[in-house]
Amino acid sequence: MSRKFDVIIVGAGASGLMAGIQAARKGASVLILEHMDRAGKKILATGNGKCNFTNQKQGIAYYNGKNPAFVLPVFRQFGLEETLQFFHELGIYPKNKRGGYYYPASGQAASVVEVLLMECKRLHVRIAYNVGIREIRKETDEFSFHTKQGIFKSSFCILATGGKAAKKTGSDGSGIQYIEKFGHKLTELVPALVQMQGKQSFLREIAGIRAEGSLQLYIEEQKIAEDVGELQLTEFGVSGIPAFQVSRSAAYGLLLGKQVYVNLNFLPELSKEEANALFQQRFLVNGTGKNAAQAMIGLFPWKLNGVLLNESRISAEKPAADCSQKELKRLTQAAQRLRIDIIGTKGFDHAQATAGGVDTEEIEPVTMESRLVSGLYFAGEVVDIDGLCGGYNLQWAWSSGFVAGNAVSCSLRTRRKL
Numbered sequence: 001m002s003r004k005f006d007v008i009i010v011g012a013g014a015s016g017l018m019a020g021i022q023a024a025r026k027g028a029s030v031l032i033l034e035h036m037d038r039a040g041k042k043i044l045a046t047g048n049g050k051c052n053f054t055n056q057k058q059g060i061a062y063y064n065g066k067n068p069a070f071v072l073p074v075f076r077q078f079g080l081e082e083t084l085q086f087f088h089e090l091g092i093y094p095k096n097k098r099g100g101y102y103y104p105a106s107g108q109a110a111s112v113v114e115v116l117l118m119e120c121k122r123l124h125v126r127i128a129y130n131v132g133i134r135e136i137r138k139e140t141d142e143f144s145f146h147t148k149q150g151i152f153k154s155s156f157c158i159l160a161t162g163g164k165a166a167k168k169t170g171s172d173g174s175g176i177q178y179i180e181k182f183g184h185k186l187t188e189l190v191p192a193l194v195q196m197q198g199k200q201s202f203l204r205e206i207a208g209i210r211a212e213g214s215l216q217l218y219i220e221e222q223k224i225a226e227d228v229g230e231l232q233l234t235e236f237g238v239s240g241i242p243a244f245q246v247s248r249s250a251a252y253g254l255l256l257g258k259q260v261y262v263n264l265n266f267l268p269e270l271s272k273e274e275a276n277a278l279f280q281q282r283f284l285v286n287g288t289g290k291n292a293a294q295a296m297i298g299l300f301p302w303k304l305n306g307v308l309l310n311e312s313r314i315s316a317e318k319p320a321a322d323c324s325q326k327e328l329k330r331l332t333q334a335a336q337r338l339r340i341d342i343i344g345t346k347g348f349d350h351a352q353a354t355a356g357g358v359d360t361e362e363i364e365p366v367t368m369e370s371r372l373v374s375g376l377y378f379a380g381e382v383v384d385i386d387g388l389c390g391g392y393n394l395q396w397a398w399s400s401g402f403v404a405g406n407a408v409s410c411s412l413r414t415r416r417k418l
């Protein structure tokens, strides 16, 4: 294999493959260095193996980071329409599911990886697997990659090594050393889209419950974020999409040593007064001949009923009609503001994304080129941008990968003309 390429990309994940394809389509010779034994391992795990590869709803509101507006010039060049078109041309027929989530019609993430690899092959994008990079150096206009398999050289370098989430898929944070060597700053990395660990002992009793509701995240008594959907309670804490969506903020709060808690609302469609009226009706009007536990049947899952009564200090055996207004007020509060103190997250290994990364102040958003080192580019999760659950992280990977690959090939043409 030749050892000199126009561009060498580190990481054969979503953004690296996209960057390689676009650079090669524009005439660049491309090598991707991957330290795993296969490409796109994380893509295979996405969307429970079905790959939620983008979302109908797009906008800055779905992205986080020190400067979420950084995504705008990137998406202007390669957004939702371009992504659907790109995959359609490769053979991925998109299926729009509930909530605007797009999946391949095959229902298989493997088909997404397969078409990307087929396109790489067609374009002669070389992928070297099991490569251990010791060092990346830049001397004048050339990058050299010192690996266990020898030295590779290129005019341009794209770092697409991902974050630290789910390290078994390859993104183990080892890319950070190259980034820091080039003098780049990283914002603090925390797990995102991850389960949160709670303190309350009642969690053991309600483990396994799934219920529709809303979740509000508070940091130092200030409401920071909110989401609605299926709440999943586990013996260690809270899971489900609403918990995932707010988890990055919880992780940052905990990192700063702040008090973090969530309130769960199992009757989000009712006001406080309406919820209280509902309990009065069930207990005081329809509750004759029933105890408190029986008056709750049919409203929430069985195990949750017990915890809510407990938290309201109402005995399950107490005749429902004998409950006081005060007790029913406490029950309303428990059902609409069940507090769980957050003491941690399940960590990077269980996270779907990483919040934090290369500081966007040091990257040119129109090209994804480093503002510190010319010829060095970034793509994907390695950058301080993280999306919400729903296809937004892959969309960022496709878009930033495209922009980096495209910009590299434009610079290459300019250099060749000189």
Ligand SMILES: Cc1cc2nc3c(=O)[nH]c(=O)nc-3n(C[C@H](O)[C@H](O)[C@H](O)COP(=O)(O)OP(=O)(O)OC[C@H]3O[C@@H](n4cnc5c(N)ncnc54)[C@H](O)[C@@H]3O)c2cc1C
Residues within 6 Å of the ligand: 010, 011, 012, 013, 014, 015, 016, 033, 034, 035, 036, 039, 040, 041, 042, 043, 045, 046, 047, 048, 051, 052, 053, 054, 131, 133, 160, 161, 162, 163, 165, 166, 169, 170, 171, 172, 173, 174, 175, 351, 352, 353, 379, 380, 381, 382, 390, 391, 392, 393, 394, 395, 397
């Ligand atoms: C379980 C799970 C489910 C997910 N589901 C979804 C979903 O449905 N929709 C969605 O939008 N997002 C989802 N995500 C997030 C999404 O997969 C990532 O945001 C996306 O893959 C990031 O792309 P990337 O190219 O930046 O990084 P990655 O896809 O992580 O690729 C990085 C690549 O770089 C390689 N690498 C790392 N370090 C080195 C090194 N030092 N040398 C050589 N190679 C290196 C890695 O092995 C890897 O192949 C999910 C994530 C997980 C873990």
